[in-house]
Amino acid sequence: MALEFTDASFKKDVLEADNVTLIDFWAEWCGPCKMMDPIIKRLAEEYDGKAVIGKLNVDDNPDTPMNYNVRGIPTFLIFKNGELKEKIVGATTHQALKDKIEAQFN
Known part of the structure; x- marks a missing residue:
């Protein structure tokens, strides 16, 4: 199940994490x-x-999108060990997102 991130949880759940994270x-x-x-x-x-x-x-949590210059939705950000690695703007395919996630493991 996909997690629900908030402005309040973003630092702990994403920026301080030691993993690969995709946020929709x-x-x-x-x-x-x-x-x-x-x-x-x-x-x-x-x-x-x-x-x-x-x-x-983005309606319930406006600060994080503003901090990452998210101007249109959907936007997908991929972080690795708390560092932004990839930004995908607009609807895309399962395979395209999977490829971007997999690239972070290499």
Whole structure:
């Protein structure tokens, strides 16, 4: 299951983590975000115990998107050991996200 990140938990859960983390920046009213939801859930299952896959609602948590210049949604950020490694803007495929996650293990 995908984690729910918040502005309050972001530092501890992402920046201080020693793993690979993918964050899906989304909102309830965003059609493409809803299309991505099953892909995010699938990735969370596939990477359970290997990487952290989660979501951050931009309407409920405006600070983190502002800090990372997230201007459109969905946007996906990939962190490794607390460092931003990749930014993907817009809806994409399961395989494209998987490839970006896998690249962090090499």
